[in-house]
Amino acid sequence: MSHPHPDLSAPPALPPGGLRIVALGGLGEIGRNMTVFEFGGRLLIVDCGVLFPETEQPGIDLILPDFEYIRDRLGDIEAIILTHGHEDHIGAVPYLLRERRDIPIVGSRLTLALLEAKLVEHRIKPNTQVVAEGEHRTLGPFELEFLSVNHSIPDALAVAIRTPAGLVLATGDFKMDQLPLDGRLTDLPGFARLGAEGIDLLLSDSTNAEVPGFVPSERNIGPVVDEVFRTAQERLIVACFASHIHRVQQVLDAAVANGRKVCFIGRSMVRNMGVARELGYLSVPDGVMVDQKELEHIPGDQLVLVCTGSQGEPMSALSRMANRDHQTVRITERDTVMLASSLIPGNENAVNRVINGLTRWGARIVHKGNALVHVSGHASAGELLYVLNMTKPGNFMPIHGEWRHLRAHAKLASLTGVPNENIVIAEDGVVVDLVDGQARIVGAVPAGYVYVDGSSVGEITETSLKDRRILGEEGFISIVIGVDSTTGKVVAGPEIHARGAGITNEDFDEVVERIQSALAEAAGKGVTDTHQIGQLVRRTAGKWVNENYRRRPMIIPAVVEV
Template sequence: MTESGLRTPPALAPDTLRIVPLGGIGEIGRNMTVFEIDGKLLIVDCGVLFPEEDQPGVDLILPDFSYIGDRLEDVVGVVLTHGHEDHIGAVPYLLRLRNDIPLIGSQLTLALVEAKLAEHRMQPWTLTVTEGQLEQLGPFQCEFVAVNHSIPDALAVFIRTAGGTVLHTGDFKMDQLPLDGRRTDLRHFARLGEEGVDLFLVDSTNADVPGFTTSEAEIGPTLEVLFGKAGKRIIVASFSSHVHRVQQVLNAAVLHGRKVAFVGRSMVRNMAIAAKLGYLNVPANVLVDLKDVGKLRDDQVVLMSTGSQGEPMAALSRMANGDHKIAVGIGDTVILASSLIPGNENAVYRIINGLLKLGADVIHKGTAKVHVSGHAAAGELLYCYNILQPKNVMPVHGETRHLIANGRIAQSSGVPASNVLLTSDGAVIDLAEGRARIVGQVECGFVYVDGQSVGEITDEDLKDRRILGDEGFISIITVVNRSTGKIVSGPDIHARGVAEDDSVFDEIKPRIAAALEEAVTASTDHTTHQLQQVVRRVIGTWVNRRLRRRPMIIPVVLEA
């Protein structure tokens, strides 16, 4: 144990596979796992995490690349299991460090990551793979397995090494009647299980949900009924990568003689990619450009929109605020065909209330079957464990509560408790001779993207922001004459976000001035910092007592 609580891992022994998750363990997002053997590294996924309310102003959170920072030349490739942001979103930031790391993934996954990289003016090296395919990447033999998820063309990856075999599911569920017929391939899982899975890295997102995830196909009939009842415009919101959800909207539109316009930049972009590659089957004449929607009758229109999570700048939120060219009105039907990610509730309910006030009917997963999850629930996970019978299990992709629930399912299938690894980001796990062990812990902090800056904002900055946001600040500026020690200007007080009129400070200014002049007179060798501390003390005490607040206090003393 080092002082910081980190445990330096031992040197990697021969014929041992090292696994280091740099994200996704203890959080839903920034999934990234590093595999190492024979001096080479293989990365699976490289995603972003979205900030919570105690990380104000942060745009994105990246995995901490510092563990591999000086080993980038040893990276043989990044396997991307599917095209969601929490699995591909950090790729541009990794490629800034070395731009020729090969990206390995399915056709759709690579198309989505290439579109993202194009926005960063980057062009990656890629290797397109498909289910059943074998690729030797340095000392790693990768075999890809079809899995079903809320985006098409997702893959699990089976990794054979001299240290043992690992199956990493990526995100998956086990829809037995998927829209594209591409199920999670349990025959393939069975073959791998018979060969022997030494370590199973398995999606935990829904491990605490009992039973089975409903089939995506059950949403189509609900949409058809809702479309049949709608008398005016229909607006459907979902994730912009949910090709099968959009497919069912297109199908229902055709059935009811409506045309569909895509709304929102990512929806337009992703559906163009999905249609071009054949993942989205676009019936003839069903699409219409948003700018031409006005030429149609209201009952001929479907708007397929982003913003289902209440994102304030997305189209749906602006419609709910009456701040979008589409003026939602009485009789319009809005369908939130989407999940409700914890933390987004208030934002989403604000949108629902706004749309209802405008007279729209609003349907969401609380009132109709318009959403199913993309992740395997407890019952499905148990099938997996029973088919694979892995020697060791490491739940991934989840908060502590999900990881623990998943570990319990593994145990209920017969995996010994000692072979279930509950880890955290930065854990170092060594696999050899069929046994996986936690052998150390490396530094693995949050890396914040904030405007143009990557990794420059610190937790201290965020603490400042939380104080500023909750309490505001008071800045007190005083100019002192260097030779006479007299105040020549100020104290000038500027306050923002503090609950009072500026005139409230009039009573404290003379006391600050007096305390400052006293300090200047008392000692000739005072520092500016000492004078500022005098100001801080006087006003801090007063503010706490008088206003019962604790704003940030910025005392500035200038000598002129």
């Protein structure tokens, strides 16, 4: 197997007739999916998504792929191909379009509709091209074929990319539900046909590579949802992804069967379900939907609220309900809350916090841990083996997963007969060239995190985040000192204030003496530079705090020359 190396150098020029593949996100992580293909000096991008921040990234709204690799070549981009409408595949498109607004965007009808609704908020009118399974498109040197795949959102696509360098199949996110709710199967005959033609490189979804067997059918959830509806005493609150149209359809059907009205809560939920309903992907019977303003006039046992927040997002509707600060919904002990989604790795603490908050008010909680209210949208190991045996790729590169998922998928490929030397395990930024039928790692390019914080894009650095973590965990101490600009002697202060450091102002008497003594010694040595004085103050105070409190707060000295 080819392994990534942290000391990889910049890649050489792409050999004539070769195809270059560079993932700028999605490898070693769940999210930020973006892969760049290069042939003959032209670029094709497959997906352009975001990663959601974790607790050690305070204040961050979104994490984008690093566009630096393609920033000087925006004019070489033929198109962005979107495999489906999840945020981790389309969420970064608005930020790339800021750099070149006329990049053609190719995707299915629902995918592009969800993207266009998002782009309205960014005031961008995109250049979109709708495709469907079975269609072929030629974009520069890239000949594309689109195939249907089953996923947890309708209209998902896999894409086959043909160039003189060979045939590449990128599965996108998929599973092999044989009884899908919308009747749209993963195109296994198409996969087999491409395998018979000769797939030179397979890029396949690795999210559930560690999970044995096959993913259960979405249809298995229907009876469980019906039972939850039937036994709910008062209001039923269902939290799921704002893109999970299949799950919302099941909730709507169960609501009709049990005589309940439905209200969508949360901006993204209202927006996405409006798009899905308009395009015919969501069937809403007349008289079922109610507006949020009408809730107080409807008895609880006749009401279903469908909202966001299944991942414990701090500002989501469900989190606000758990904290008792939602503007219209107040949880009571007769309410039932159903979390109809998988748990994204890293969100465990946030979700448990929401569950505990809801339970505190007496609500009955139904989630994947105690009922079959969700099945994954990603193929398990049995399905991945099926695809590997069917496609018989010459080279294999696992994508879309954390390191453990990528390595588990690579092991599956090896078991099916793909030669170990033809299995490429890459990470974000690693450059893979397909030349003469062989895929090899040839170098690396920058592919770091780009943070979105409010209207700021890319201005927050790792150093800034480190400062935020220190402030959040250890607090800060400010020390103001006035010094004589000629002699460097202290003429005022030090005046010390602390916030969040667990130290009261009265405790600082001892360190004031230490600082005064250290500054007097420095002045005696002729030190008058304010920066040097500030550093001396920081070191002296930091040592004292560490000795006495075993803490490392941020210390901010302010030296004023008089």
